[in-house]
Amino acid sequence: MLLNGLWDKNLNFESRFPFDEFLFFFFSRIMKLMKCMFLQVFSILCAFLVPLSLFSKPFKINVHGKSAILINADNNKILFEKNPKDKRSPASLTKIATLLTALEIEKDFDRVVVSPAELLKKMSRKKKTEAGYVDPPYLLEPDAMSDGVYSNEKLSIRDLVYGMMLPSGDDSSNVLAHHLDENGIEGFMKKVNAKLRKIGCLDSHLDNPHGLYYPGHAVTAYDLALLASQAIKNEEFTKIISTINYQRPKTNKQPGRTIWNSNKLLRRGRFFYPKAFGIKTGYHETAGYSFVGAAKDMNRTLICVTLGCESYEEVFTDSIRMFDTAFIEKKLARKLLNAQDSLYTLPVKGAKEPLKAVLKDDLIYEYFPSEEEELSPSIVWNPVKMPFSVGEIVGAVQVKNERGDILLDEPLYVKENAIPSFGHRFKAVWGTIINVLIVSFVVFSIGFVGLWMFRFFRKLTEKIFRS
Numbered sequence: 220m221l222l223n224g225l226w227d228k229n230l231n232f233e234s235r236f237p238f239d240e241f242l243f244f245f246f247s248r249i250m251k252l253m254k255c256m257f258l259q260v261f262s263i264l265c266a267f268l269v270p271l272s273l274f275s276k277p278f279k280i281n282v283h284g285k286s287a288i289l290i291n292a293d294n295n296k297i298l299f300e301k302n303p304k305d306k307r308s309p310a311s312l313t314k315i316a317t318l319l320t321a322l323e324i325e326k327d328f329d330r331v332v333v334s335p336a337e338l339l340k341k342m343s344r345k346k347k348t349e350a351g352y353v354d355p356p357y358l359l360e361p362d363a364m365s366d367g368v369y370s371n372e373k374l375s376i377r378d379l380v381y382g383m384m385l386p387s388g389d390d391s392s393n394v395l396a397h398h399l400d401e402n403g404i405e406g407f408m409k410k411v412n413a414k415l416r417k418i419g420c421l422d423s424h425l426d427n428p429h430g431l432y433y434p435g436h437a438v439t440a441y442d443l444a445l446l447a448s449q450a451i452k453n454e455e456f457t458k459i460i461s462t463i464n465y466q467r468p469k470t471n472k473q474p475g476r477t478i479w480n481s482n483k484l485l486r487r488g489r490f491f492y493p494k495a496f497g498i499k500t501g502y503h504e505t506a507g508y509s510f511v512g513a514a515k516d517m518n519r520t521l522i523c524v525t526l527g528c529e530s531y532e533e534v535f536t537d538s539i540r541m542f543d544t545a546f547i548e549k550k551l552a553r554k555l556l557n558a559q560d561s562l563y564t565l566p567v568k569g570a571k572e573p574l575k576a577v578l579k580d581d582l583i584y585e586y587f588p589s590e591e592e593e594l595s596p597s598i599v600w601n602p603v604k605m606p607f608s609v610g611e612i613v614g615a616v617q618v619k620n621e622r623g624d625i626l627l628d629e630p631l632y633v634k635e636n637a638i639p640s641f642g643h644r645f646k647a648v649w650g651t652i653i654n655v656l657i658v659s660f661v662v663f664s665i666g667f668v669g670l671w672m673f674r675f676f677r678k679l680t681e682k683i684f685r686s
Contacts, residue, residue: 276588278544282537285507285527286440289541292448292513292520294622296590298545303441304422307526310501311364311387312443312511313430317396318384318459319450320411321376324399328377336370338393338404344432344504356426356433357393357404363431363503366391369472381465385480387500389429396428404428415442418449432505440524447498447511447522460497460513461485483535484512490535492542498522500531510534514542519587521545548587555596555627556582556616563598563631565613569605571638576613576631584618584627593621598631606637 278289278299286307289299297303341359359365366388368374374382374394382391393404400406408425415423420442426433450456463485469475480486484495494514501509508528514521525537558581564573586592600614607613611633618627 278541278589280541280544282525282540283528283533284440284509284525284537287523287525287537287541288440288444289521289523289545290444290448291545291587291590292451292522294590294620294624295445295448298521298589299541300441303444304439306422306437306439307509308432308436308503308506309423309425309430309438309443309526310503310506310509311389311430312438312499312501312509313425313428313436314383314387314392315443315446315450315499315511316411316415316425317392317428318380319446319453319456320407320414321380321395321399322453322455323414324410325376328375328380330376331373332376332379332394332398334368334370334372334374334390334394335397338397339368339370339390352434355404356408356436357396357428358431359389359393359429360431363389363429365389366478367473368394369470372470372472374470375468378467378470380459381462382467382478383429384459384499385462385465386478387481389431392427392429415446419445430501430503430506432503440526443511443524443526444522447513447524451497451513451520451522457496460499482510482512483531484514484538490539492539494542494546500534502531508534510538512538512542514546516546518550519545545589548589550585550587552583552585554581554583555594555618556629558582561616562634563614563616565600565603567603567605567607567637569639570607572635574603574607574613574637575634577634578616578629579632580629582616582618582627582629594626595619595621600631605639607633608636609633 277297280287280289280299282301284301286302286305287300288297288303290297338357339359341361341363342354343362344360347354347358347360364387366382366386368382368388368390374391376395376398379391379395382388383395396404396407400410402409404427407428411425411428415425420438423438423442423446424435425438426436430436451460460482462480464477464479467476467478481500482495482497483490484492485497492514494516495512496515497513498511501511506527508531509526510524510528510531512523514523521542523538523541525534525541528534528537556578558578561578563576565576567574584594596616596618598614599617601612603613609632612630613633614631616627616629616631617625619625
């Protein structure tokens with residue numbers, strides 16, 4: 220009956236509510252919202268649909284070494300490899316790890332220490348083998364490399380460091396390691412292996428500071444490349460390995476003399492390589508001839524490793540061949556995004572239409588063909604509020620590699636001025652009205668209080684005069 224009464228009184232829904240207009244308004248808002256969402260998703264997809272996997276073309280290099288590797292030290296990209304994970308005896312390449320660890324421990328190179336006699340004891344390789352290597356791993360050998368350190372000789376840490384790295388003195392290695400840990404060489408080697416693990420050299424283990432053969436004392440070419448890449452970031456390390464000769468001062472046991480670097484890439488002669496600045500040679504019967512080298516030009520810093528060669532001629536030939544192959548490689552340029560076709564949108568509160576942003580310049584990435592890069596593009600927006608205008612920077616298109624390094628960062632600029640929505644305009648007008656009312660209220664209040672105080676003091680004054 221109630222419903223019938225309502226209908227009888229012409230209180231029907233259609234006459235009281237404009238249903239068609241409501242539906243049009245409702246669906247138009249839904250469509251506008253879906254359009255904004257589509258443009259936003261589409262603009263992001265456009266960035267990610269660009270083929271950004273740059274497939275590498277590794278070098279093909281003929282080398283003598285049983286294991287070898289060439290990397291770009293700037294990003295550790297492998298440019299060439301041959302049996303890089305095979306475990307091999309490193310010989311004096313061990314001293315790279317010894318030096319890097321020593322530099323992190325010792326800061327006073329002028330500190331003078333005494334060489335203990337027990338650290339200079341020698342035993343032939345044959346006797347070590349017959350005894351089953353029960354003696355300390357750091358025990359020296361008669362025909363091993365030596366810096367000529369005497370028992371109880373007083374030497375500075377600097378003298379020991381250069382004596383270890385330039386002429387490759389095993390005796391200097393022992394004395395240095397002994398004085399850099401309270402537990403002697405054993406304690407020092409624990410720090411060396413901890414350092415290797417921290418760098419990522421997970422397939423290597425070192426038992427002594429000089430590299431003489433000992434069961435289990437082994438590395439891989441890959442680990443040596445990682446170690447060298449980390450080591451050359453240390454300025455003092457780079458200074459030492461690039462030194463051609465060092466004047467060893469007079470001590471309490473012997474006169475001063477000049478010691479020379481055994482790295483032939485640094486010295487004038489057949490294998491001199493102007494771009495080289497290190498690092499270390501190595502040899503013993505089991506390891507063969509080995510080398511870790513470093514060279515640099517305007518574009519790249521390279522690390523090469525060659526292990527198990529039959530002569531130093533093969534070692535330096537392999538190194539030069541690897542360096543030359545990389546240094547003559549030319550960069551390629553790839554256009555990742557075209558500025559003319561770029562359009563990125565962002566819904567902004569208070570704007571009638573989504574913000575439209577564009578690139579001013581093409582997104583171009585330069586790379587070496589031998590270096591594989593997995594690139595990840597993304598749009599990074601700045602906090603944007605109304606109003607925004609043409610030419611304003613509101614974000615950027617960034618391209619990162621797999622390590623998260625930002626390779627490209629191109630700004631995004633507003634394409635069109637902001638058009639405020641009805642709600643934003645209403646809010647602005649209402650805000651103005653509110654501000655006017657507040658100001659008016661404050662002015663009125665001040666006037667009212669002032670008037671009241673005037674009357675109060677006036678009455679007070681009249682009362683005083685009457686009295």
